[in-house]
Amino acid sequence: MNRRQFLAAGIAGLSATTIGHWLINQNGTPAATLFSARSNAQGQHFACAWRLNGEPVFERQITQRCHDILPLPDGGALFIARRPGTALYRFSANGHLLHTQRASADRHYYGHAVLSQDGHWIYASENDTRDPGRGVIGVYRLSDTTLSKEAELSTHGIGPHQLLWLPTSGLLAIANGGIRTEADSRQAMNLGHMQASLVLLSADGRLVSQETLAEPKNSLRHMAVAADDTLVCGQQYMGPIEDRVDLLAIKRPNQPLKPFPVLAAQRQGMQQYTASLAIHEQQRVLAVTLPRGNRVQAWQLDSGELVLDQALPDCAGIAAVEQGFVVSSGQSRCRLIDLQGATPRISALTLPAGGWDNHWRLS
Amino acid sequence: MNTISCMMLSTLALSTTLALTGCEPTPSHADINQALVSELESSYQAWAESSEQLAKASQQFCADKQPLDSLQTQWRTTFEHWSALQPAQIGPIAEHNRAWQVQFWPDKKNLVARQVNALLQAQPKLEQAHLEQASVVLQGLSAAEYLLFDATIDLTENSQKTRYCGLLSAIGQHQATLARTVSNEWAGDTGFSALLSKSPNARFADEQESTAELLRSQVSGLELMKKKLAVPVGKLTRDIVQPYQAEAWRADASLQSLRAGLHTLRTLWGNEHTLGLRNLAQGQAVQALIDQQHLRTEQAFAKLKQPLQALLPQESGRGLLNKAYAELVDLHRLYEQDLARALNVQMGFNAHDGD
Missing domain, CATH: 1.20.120 (Four Helix Bundle (Hemerythrin (Met), subunit A))
Structure with missing residues (x-):
């Protein structure tokens, strides 16, 4: 299989695997399984699956701290180590560790991966530590119980982070964070010369576009996409706290990347750091967690009108559910944000409090 | 307060915790939170009052009704009230970069001095609106400290007083308004004190x-x-x-x-x-x-x-x-x-x- 075929396998009809089917059923009983990485106060790391109603599915100790999770077609999930981690943990739906994939020599993961629509291929963002920061997409074949690395592609950038399929066009979006780090380090080497970019690759692996932000010290990290391909990127600004910098950028279909308008009060609440993003497809609402600002904010995706600016300490993972969003926290109890009424209603979920890592994935 | 009495305690199997407290009523978790919250609310109130005094003292100094050393003393008092809140940066002050509007530290590149001079060059007749739109570096006690204590500025000299008084008064006003706003957000039935001490609510689940x-x-x-x-x-x-x-x-x-x-x-x-x-x-x-x-x-x-x-x-x-x-x-x-x-x-x- 050549490079073109690798990506082409991933493109067709992606929306079903990347967005949607995150629903709580009509009587309010949460049927969805949520996957997340968690850590405890002793610094031990876990791969977890819970039902939103508080029923545990599994919680298994793992050696490396993971970041994002990729739900798999068999009901299990792939837990992806954050930088400079070197493990992909594949768990079955009931929490059996099926396979641990080690990164190739001179590579480490960045905590994110996507799955092809046919369910056979996984693409993970990786660092080529021989040329620290050079972004690589590791291409893995997914078999019944294991993974095997088959090829690599370039991310056309430095320090890649999240990857995301655009469901309508079938393009692959890559958030190149722009920061060089070495093999065993989380220390940025190039804060004076960062090169962050949003890259879109076509189905045959060609570079379609590469766009940058106005501020060189603004690092692209996470993204969320709507069914019409409207893509929002969340940034982490590596410059001074007093600088006035746009931390959200939007790329509407066939338009250039530009700042998503945010009022000064919300921008100041971000503390120069966005974490996870989610889009509620039906409500056309974008929500962002801001663990340094200890806030969750949400806006109408199309008008930019503010929907929510709510305090939640160390908020982390966020996912869309029928009523609105569910949000996790590194410190507090998790919340349901119900956006169906005239004003948002916040309630605590019956899940364990604290220790939740950056991303929640519902399946 | 928890109303468990000595008599009731004597009939219970005493836990170690209760035994250590003897016959004193054991304070409930809510009582303890309430005690902390009351302390914090009054500290924020004291800071707000002191900030208002600083605004007043700045205006009086600029109107030649008060000597420089009185204003310097008031700055020290306000700074002390602010510093007292250092382990209490919770709630309204911790939101929307407000703390940076009060104090800019660390200042590795001497931004306070540089930005004060750049602002006054651009706006020699500085008005309140100019400061409100300016960087947080210029809005707080750190910039006021530069004006009041820097060795290169002598506010007892009329020309310098004229140059810097607009900014000094504007900072005083900004601080008074900010501190009062924050203090007010602690108070009342829906204020931050109530949220902290009466859970569950949208902010605190328990x-x-x-x-x-x-x-x-x-x-x-x-x-x-x-x-x-x-x-x-x-x-x-x-x-x-x-x-x-x-x-x-x-x-x-x-x-x-x-x-x-x-x-x-x-x-x-x-x-x-x-x-x-x-x-x-x-x-x-x-x-x-x-x-x-x-x-x-x-x-x-x-x-x-x-x-x-x-x-x-x-x-x-x-x-x-x-x-x-x-x-x-x-x-x-x-x-x-x-x-x-x-x-x-x-x-x-x-x-x-x-x-």
Whole structure:
């Protein structure tokens, strides 16, 4: 299989695997399984699956701290180590560790991966530590119980982070964070010369576009996409706290990347750091967690009108559910944000409090 | 208050915790949170009043109705009230970058001086609206300190007074408005005090979340206080002292600030007669450890008989400062690790070590 075929396998009809089917059923009983990485106060790391109603599915100790999770077609999930981690943990739906994939020599993961629509291929963002920061997409074949690395592609950038399929066009979006780090380090080497970019690759692996932000010290990290391909990127600004910098950028279909308008009060609440993003497809609402600002904010995706600016300490993972969003926290109890009424209603979920890592994935 | 009486207690199988309290009613978690919240609300109120006094004093000085030293004294008082809130940066002040509007530290590149001069060059007749639109660097006590205490500015000279008074008055007004707004947001049935002390609500799901936020604000405050001493004594620069990187070095108010923060921390910790966080650690080893460490830290600071800028050039002075720093480190560790564990509070996770 050549490079073109690798990506082409991933493109067709992606929306079903990347967005949607995150629903709580009509009587309010949460049927969805949520996957997340968690850590405890002793610094031990876990791969977890819970039902939103508080029923545990599994919680298994793992050696490396993971970041994002990729739900798999068999009901299990792939837990992806954050930088400079070197493990992909594949768990079955009931929490059996099926396979641990080690990164190739001179590579480490960045905590994110996507799955092809046919369910056979996984693409993970990786660092080529021989040329620290050079972004690589590791291409893995997914078999019944294991993974095997088959090829690599370039991310056309430095320090890649999240990857995301655009469901309508079938393009692959890559958030190149722009920061060089070495093999065993989380220390940025190039804060004076960062090169962050949003890259879109076509189905045959060609570079379609590469766009940058106005501020060189603004690092692209996470993204969320709507069914019409409207893509929002969340940034982490590596410059001074007093600088006035746009931390959200939007790329509407066939338009250039530009700042998503945010009022000064919300921008100041971000503390120069966005974490996870989610889009509620039906409500056309974008929500962002801001663990340094200890806030969750949400806006109408199309008008930019503010929907929510709510305090939640160390908020982390966020996912869309029928009523609105569910949000996790590194410190507090998790919340349901119900956006169906005239004003948002916040309630605590019956899940364990604290220790939740950056991303929640519902399946 | 919890109304468990001695009689009721005598009929219960006494837990260790209850036995240690003898026949005193055991304060409930809500009582303890309420005690902390009342203390914080009055501290914010005191800061707001002092900030209003600073605005008034600035106007009177600029109208030639008050001498410079009175205004300088008022700045010190306001700064002390602000510093007292250092381990209490919780709620309204912790939102929307408000704390940066009060104090800009660390100022590694001397931005305060540079931006003040750039602003006055662009706006020689500065009005309130100009300051409101300007950087946070210019809006707070740090910029006022530069105007009032910098060696290159002599406000007793008429030309300089004319040059700087617009900015001085605007800062005073900004601080008064900001501090009053923050203080007001603590008050009332829907204010932050009510949220903290009466859970569940949209902000706090239970009493534990309120306690956790209270503790985290104290740990963050201690972390910053450590840094405020570590930087000038050279802990981050191989023991090369950095007098001009100290907090409030122009007014030489660095130690005054740390003492005010420590005083608040001690008050919120409580003692045998007043409620505080220590009641939540009743019967646990950490309670006595923190009692002792507060005492040791106070003793180390009591030995600092001169201001920071006088102590830094002396070897003996640096020795005393290093000792005070070591005590702060121990105090911080006890709060961040031992107390957090005892109270089952998770410290920073994604915010401090995210991706």
